[in-house]
Amino acid sequence: MSVQLETDELKSSLRGLLGSADPSEATMAIIEQGVVGEERMLIDGELVGSSSGAMFANVDPTTEQVLGMVADATADDIDRAVTAARRAFDTTDWSTNHEFRAHCLMQFYDAMMRNAELLRATTVYEAGIAVRTTNSIHSYAAISSIPYWAQMATSYEYERQLPDRPWAYGDRHRIRYEAVGVVAAITPWNFPLATAMTKVAPALAAGATVVLKPAPQTPWHATLMAKLIAEETDFPAGVINIVTPSDNDVAELLARDPRVDIVHFTGSTAVGKKLMSIASDRIARVALELGGKSANIILPDVPIEHVVPLAAGMLSVNAGQGCVLPSRMLVHESRYDEATELIKFAYEAMPFGDPRDPDVVQGPQITETQRSRILGLIDAGVAQGARVVTGGGKPAEFDHGFFVEPTLLTHVDENSTVAQREIFGPVLSLLPYKDVDDAVRIANNSTYGLAGYVWSPDEEAALGVARRIRSGMIAVNGSFFYGPDLPWGGYKESGLGRESGAEGFAEFLEVKTIAVGRAFEQ
The missing domain is CATH 3.40.605.10 (Aldehyde Dehydrogenase; Chain A, domain 1)
Structure with a gap:
């Protein structure tokens, strides 16, 4: 399979994130009219x-x-x-x-x-x-x-x-x-x-x-x-x-x-x-x-080549402007380098740009003030030792609009600014863990407690971790916690x-x- 075909398949999968779908003709008619x-x-x-x-x-x-x-x-x-x-x-x-x-x-x-x-x-x-x-x-x-x-x-x-x-x-x-x-x-x-x-x-x-x-x-x-x-x-x-x-x-x-x-x-x-x-x-x-600083825990038995790109891609929905979006990803230390490459591949394939384009997943930030704040936090992360693997700035291809590139940060200290503060943008911190207890500890190392995400083919194992996370909402294996009958809210400062x-x-x-x-x- 060619790299180009793999990229096209990934883009297609990314376009289906969180229930995304091709817009109706009625919607597009209004979009075109203004x-x-x-x-x-x-x-x-x-x-x-x-x-x-x-x-x-x-x-x-x-x-x-x-x-x-x-x-x-x-x-x-x-x-x-x-x-x-x-x-x-x-x-x-x-x-x-x-x-x-x-x-x-x-x-x-x-x-x-x-x-x-x-x-x-x-x-x-x-x-x-x-x-x-x-x-x-x-x-x-x-x-x-x-x-x-x-x-x-x-x-x-x-x-x-x-x-x-x-x-x-x-x-x-x-x-x-x-x-x-x-x-x-x-x-x-x-x-x-x-x-x-x-x-x-x-x-x-x-x-x-x-x-x-x-x-x-x-x-x-x-x-x-x-x-x-x-x-x-x-x-x-x-x-x-x-x-x-x-x-x-x-x-x-x-x-x-x-x-x-x-x-x-x-x-x-x-x-x-x-x-x-x-x-x-x-x-x-x-x-x-x-606010929130949700952790996305990829347990060691997960086939990460299938899960990690889409799990990371969730952060591009709403241009990362969501209190429950998973801005920290935790992977086992033995898979850290592999996860880094998968996320880099996903972010560089992310369809972003004009939100009126039905193929686009990630649009702009809401204001210039918000974009400047995000870029400033990325700079703060780098100053504290984080590395920008991809993204990290304004996309060169747009001469207007408050856009920020999908950004992956590695070598992030779990206590650093980018790992602790809500960035509210398309910036993912990738953190390694030693074992499941360590993953739970890192996930709970936050003043926030709004949401969390856990992935594992062993559903009982995933549920066991979900029960240990100090957050008000947990999604297991790609589900989501939105509905009129589902309580929504958080622990701690969330x-x-x-x-x-x-x-x-x-x-x-x-x-x-x-x-x-x-x-x-x-």
């Missing part, structure tokens, strides 16, 4: 501009050109949104009318499904995500979670009675679950639609009201949602509000506002710590899905609480114990 985004926000049931009239630019990370504008929310706009959400929760039956909540959510689902291809195209333009990787988490899989939450709205056991226990200072006891109140949902730019769905849909299903604040780098997916909600659903005014400030200091007002009952945030650990500190001043609840599943639904509920005595019984 996307015109919604400029307005949703506040108290109306599509509105900023109270100041100000707008900010939505920039295409592939061309570095302005795609269009969006309303720049002010402090007054934030206040109006919170006021509306508070009123809707306190003065309507939204929190107790389970059937109506399900009805509104299913209307939302239908509207989103009708616009799924537009949402895909919007993600390609404003986030730079390769179009072939948008068919799942960036569109249909995220949207398809809504019926799960609509069903949860009506089927959840909101009140249950415990068995009689006369000795427990009361004869009868009920446990009641009530909607938390007003939710400040703050979402990132890397998986904009998916993270919005894991907050907005379950919060609404639970009976909470919401103020959604998307990242300013990717506002259009949220303003499109705002348009659909306003024009195609029966959500009462104030139940769901969507605001788009460009200034994160304005967004912090949500965490400080005493009318907000829970701050539900996905993003960096540094910002999560700041929001947690702000919310602590008023003892407000927080739910935080933060966050607090969970998204999705019954556990994630519970984040939007308060718990009340009711004890009933027999004072008036004969």
Whole structure:
């Protein structure tokens, strides 16, 4: 078999990473036509501009050109949104009318499904995500979670009675679950639609009201949602509000506002710590899905020529901009040199470039600031002894766009900056281990604990390692841990609480114990 044929086969395999697929004709038609985004926000049931009239630019990370504008929310706009959400929760039956909540959510689902291809195209333009990787988490899989939450709205056991226990200072006891109140949902730019769905849909299903604040780098997916909600659903005014400030200091007002009952945030650990500190001043609840430094453990019995190239290639999905993506690969020391060559081969074959090209897997980074940070961390790694085997810089073939080459670092100290800090880019650190105990130790040597990956033909052996990793989610042998019924979240500095599943639904509920005595019984 020729090297060229092997390269072509590898490229074909890489194009199927994490459920990637050829985009539909409908998606490509929108891509070719271009996307015109919604400029307005949703506040108290109306599509509105900023109270100041100000707008900010939505920039295409592939061309570095302005795609269009969006309303720049002010402090007054934030206040109006919170006021509306508070009123809707306190003065309507939204929190107790389970059937109506399900009805509104299913209307939302239908509207989103009708616009799924537009949402895909919007993600390609404003986030730079390769179009072939948008068919799942960036569109249909995220949207398809809504019926799960609509069903949860009506089927959840909101009140249950415990068995009689006369000795427990009361004869009868009920446990009641009530909607938390007003939710400040703050979402990132890397998986904009998916993270919005894991907050907005379950919060609404639970009976909470919401103020959604998307990242300013990717506002259009949220303003499109705002348009659909306003024009195609029966959500009462104030139940769901969507605001788009460009200034994160304005967004912090949500965490400080005493009318907000829970701050539900996905993003960096540094910002999560700041929001947690702000919310602590008023003892407000927080739910935080933060950073990660996931280890990808290749056990000694793995046929690495088949597994390592694709396992390493996962880091190019979303241009490495994913908190759960495996940025540390651990291989047995006897296979280290072989793994190095396999990853080098895979990264040099990686289809990357314009995300509008249906053959591309890796697009640009989100901003020049993000690209500069990644390149700076690569330099820091080299200064601490790491070696760049391939990549490590800006690709020479592009004269615009915030691109970073798929990068492999070897001879990485497990305690060095690149092995410990979340890089959030297509940079893989390859680390050797002596035995399985050593691999587990290295994987757990992190302040993070979000996700992990284990590979072995011996499934029980892989599961044994998975159980020892101090992370909230583990994928074994190429699986993935995404779904509306699967709790998502991490240990240690990777966050607090969970998204999705019954556990994630519970984040939007308060718990009340009711004890009933027999004072008036004969």
